[in-house]
Amino acid sequence: QVQLQESGPGLVKPSQTLSLTCTVSGGSISSGSYYWSWIRQPAGKGLEWIGRIYTSGSTNYNPSLTSRVTISVDTSKNQFSLKLSSATAADTAVYYCARDDYYYGLDVWGQGTTVTVSS
Amino acid sequence: DIQMTQSPSSLSVSVGDRVTITCRASQGIRNDVGWYQLKPGKAPKRLIYAASSLQSGVPSRFSGSRSGTEFTLTISSLQPEDFATYYCLQHNSYPFTFGPGTKVEIK
Numbered sequence: 303q304v305q306l307q308e309s310g311p312g313l314v315k316p317s318q319t320l321s322l323t324c325t326v327s328g329g330s331i332s333s334g335s336y337y338w339s340w341i342r343q344p345a346g347k348g349l350e351w352i353g354r355i356y357t358s359g360s361t362n363y364n365p366s367l368t369s370r371v372t373i374s375v376d377t378s379k380n381q382f383s384l385k386l387s388s389a390t391a392a393d394t395a396v397y398y399c400a401r402d403d404y405y406y407g408l409d410v411w412g413q414g415t416t417v418t419v420s421s
Numbered sequence: 422d423i424q425m426t427q428s429p430s431s432l433s434v435s436v437g438d439r440v441t442i443t444c445r446a447s448q449g450i451r452n453d454v455g456w457y458q459l460k461p462g463k464a465p466k467r468l469i470y471a472a473s474s475l476q477s478g479v480p481s482r483f484s485g486s487r488s489g490t491e492f493t494l495t496i497s498s499l500q501p502e503d504f505a506t507y508y509c510l511q512h513n514s515y516p517f518t519f520g521p522g523t524k525v526e527i528k
Binding site for chain 1: 453454455457462463464465466467470471474476508510512515516517518519520521522
């Protein structure tokens with residue numbers, strides 16, 4: 303049973319880079335035809351898809367964030383990561399990582415981690 | 422971007438009630454829709470994939486259907502553990518987009 307767990311600083315200063323890691327357990331990040339995605343949810347608002355990566359390094363990003371977002375993968379650690387530069391208060395949210403079946407969409411999610419952007 | 426219009430935004434219902442939630446896509450997206458249940462502090466749970474396929478381990482009171490660009494999640498008899506917020510997701514075109522959510526509350 304694959305499980306995902308987000309980790310990273312819960313507080314980020316404005317203009318700094320928000321960095322999170324998702325650790326995959328119970329299976330190899332390289333097995334199967336899976337992408338690995340990031341999604342976020344600001345408090346009281348809906349879900350926003352940030353982007354995804356394949357283990358080859360191929361990425362797809364939400365155009366609304368593409369100038370600031372980088373998603374990378376480290377297969378040796380069974381992890382993938384999110385970096386969001388020039389953070390503002392609008393980036394305050396619960397951030398989720400998820401496994402993305404190419405044909406059937408997001409199937410397994412992490413529990414989420416709250417990131418606050420504040421001085 | 423493909424817009425997913427979800428209704429209603431909230432529902433006040435009783436245990437045992439039948440619940441229907443609808444998402445309408447702004448353009449054709451085949452069957453590339455999933456339905457998710459979110460509860461505070463828990464990992465989101467996929468209930469339905471490919472518009473109408475039941476996720477393994479999900480109770481059979483949950484079902485999904487499609488008519489053109491309209492997608493429906495039905496809970497046949499609401500149970501106490503089903504009080505949550507539900508979202509549809511389209512993964513047909515980038516960027517993937519979610520409906521705004523439906524909060525199911527206790528009457």
